[in-house]
Amino acid sequence: MVNPDSIHQIKSFVSSITEVPDDEWEFFVGQLVERNYQKEQILLSAGEIVSDFYFIIKGLVRYFYLTDEGKEFNKAFAKEADFAGSISGIVSDLPSRFFIQAIENTKVLVLPTSLIKEGYERHPSWERLGRRLAERIALQKELREAAFLLDSAETRYHHFLQDFPDISSRIPQYHIASYLGITEVSLSRIRKNSQN
Numbered sequence: 001m002v003n004p005d006s007i008h009q010i011k012s013f014v015s016s017i018t019e020v021p022d023d024e025w026e027f028f029v030g031q032l033v034e035r036n037y038q039k040e041q042i043l044l045s046a047g048e049i050v051s052d053f054y055f056i057i058k059g060l061v062r063y064f065y066l067t068d069e070g071k072e073f074n075k076a077f078a079k080e081a082d083f084a085g086s087i088s089g090i091v092s093d094l095p096s097r098f099f100i101q102a103i104e105n106t107k108v109l110v111l112p113t114s115l116i117k118e119g120y121e122r123h124p125s126w127e128r129l130g131r132r133l134a135e136r137i138a139l140q141k142e143l144r145e146a147a148f149l150l151d152s153a154e155t156r157y158h159h160f161l162q163d164f165p166d167i168s169s170r171i172p173q174y175h176i177a178s179y180l181g182i183t184e185v186s187l188s189r190i191r192k193n194s195q196n
Helices: 002-013 022-031 113-122 123-151 155-164 171-182 183-196
Strands: 032-038 040-042 052-058 060-066 072-079 099-102 106-112
Touching: 002 052, 002 106, 022 040, 022 113, 022 123, 052 113, 072 171, 106 113, 113 123, 123 155, 155 171, 155 183, 171 183
Parallel strands: none
Antiparallel strands: 032 106, 040 099, 052 106, 060 072, 060 099
């Protein structure tokens, strides 16, 4: 049984993007499952065929790549009232190239990718939601790519603080350094210089 507060949270988020008819909400909500993940638990592993998307009710997750040598590179973070998942699970049957891991104890609503695909065919409101979320992701990727190519590490750090003001204190420094593409020592120096 899904907690009514969780349903209210996802409804509020979706309603801020598009209007969904009541009968479509009934169809959608009836297929959601609530799930809890412990800190450091994996929601999605690289190599898995993606079958689920997640709406975060409470908590924080990171997306990361893992090289053959065991080095991790953080790609993104998602928090309360964010969707988390791999677009490839909706667009194709390709396996995920990255992991999603809980940074904190995290509660999510699980949306099967099959539900998302069916929704696109059922009603324009779901397609509109998907398009607008995809636009947000594309914009974030474009800005991040430009930052890595054009901005200094200091500038990237200040943009990080602007982009994630409410969660930067919840993310371990080594994860922030990885996200910025710098070492922990460099991050420590940047933070120290920022305070002067």
